[in-house]
Amino acid sequence: MPAGGGADSTSVVARVLAIFAAFDDKHRALTLSQIAARARLPVTTAHRLVGQLAQWEALVRRADGTYVVGRRMWDLGLLAPVHAELRQIASPYLHDLYAATLATVHLAERDGTRVLYLDRLSGHASVPVVSKVGDRLPMHATGVGKVLLAHAPAAVQAAVLRNLTRITPYTITQPGQLRAQLDRVLRDGYAWTTEEMSLGACSVAVPVVGADNTVVAALGIVVPSLKRDRPRLVAALQVAAQGISRSLADAASRS
Numbered sequence: 001m002p003a004g005g006g007a008d009s010t011s012v013v014a015r016v017l018a019i020f021a022a023f024d025d026k027h028r029a030l031t032l033s034q035i036a037a038r039a040r041l042p043v044t045t046a047h048r049l050v051g052q053l054a055q056w057e058a059l060v061r062r063a064d065g066t067y068v069v070g071r072r073m074w075d076l077g078l079l080a081p082v083h084a085e086l087r088q089i090a091s092p093y094l095h096d097l098y099a100a101t102l103a104t105v106h107l108a109e110r111d112g113t114r115v116l117y118l119d120r121l122s123g124h125a126s127v128p129v130v131s132k133v134g135d136r137l138p139m140h141a142t143g144v145g146k147v148l149l150a151h152a153p154a155a156v157q158a159a160v161l162r163n164l165t166r167i168t169p170y171t172i173t174q175p176g177q178l179r180a181q182l183d184r185v186l187r188d189g190y191a192w193t194t195e196e197m198s199l200g201a202c203s204v205a206v207p208v209v210g211a212d213n214t215v216v217a218a219l220g221i222v223v224p225s226l227k228r229d230r231p232r233l234v235a236a237l238q239v240a241a242q243g244i245s246r247s248l249a250d251a252a253s254r255s
Contacts, residue, residue, distance in 0.1 A: 019050065030066055031065060054070075074134045086107070086248070090219075093241075093247075094107060094119060096240060097236055100236050104129050105123070105221055106220040107119040107120075107208075107218075110139070110149075112156070113139065113156055113160050115144055115148055115218075117135045118217070138165065140161075141168075141197040144203070147215070148218050150183075168198065190237065192226055194226065202222070205237065211248050211251075219237055
């Protein structure tokens with residue numbers, strides 16, 4: 001790519017950004033022709049730029065010929081101050097929570113109308129967990145998502161409630177039922193799911209409050225069942241979340 005300034009380099013930047021914009025939640029893997037069409041670029045131009053991005057590992061070409069966003073872009077995104085500071089501060093509390101529960105632990109934040117998974121520690125129990133670090137999943141079907149949705153602006157809640165897709169037979173798709181759950185999240189201070197994102201997996205989650213006393217993230221646990229251990233798990237989550245919140249406030253006071 002041209003290293004100098006001017007119209008040519010600006011054009012290249014715009015084309016590269018258009019290539020990345022071709023990918024979204026519903027288009028995670030694209031062929032070269034699909035990238036060109038969605039980015040509105042000639043195939044020859046897309047071929048050249050995609051090849052260079054693949055060399056830099058910003059894109060990865062899979063065995064079937066499709067391209068996906070590479071790990072290099074996720075690593076770069078983690079350098080953003082909000083992600084880096086939150087993950088660094090939360091890390092010891094996530095490990096303490098994992099040691100206390102031996103369950104899969106998640107740290108997540110809201111990204112528009114989706115929930116973005118910032119960190120994850122895998123538990124000992126054999127639970128079908130679909131989330132990975134960097135994934136963006138539906139808010140209405142996940143514990144961390146319901147926490148973040150309950151504390152989201154009204155416009156975000158309305159957008160999510162208009163599009164309650166069914167993922168499993170237990171996914172809540174009735175707006176009134178979900179609205180009642182969100183009210184309980186605000187009242188009780190935690191959210192839960194029962195096989196709503198994947199069969200055989202239940203979750204419970206609590207909010208993480210930032211220095212300005214607003215909810216900045218959610219901390220969650222995934223387990224096979226919540227029938228007996230819900231109070232214990234909620235208590236463990238709240239202790240960890242309070243620790244993260246205090247550390248965020250301390251970090252803000254020092255900056």
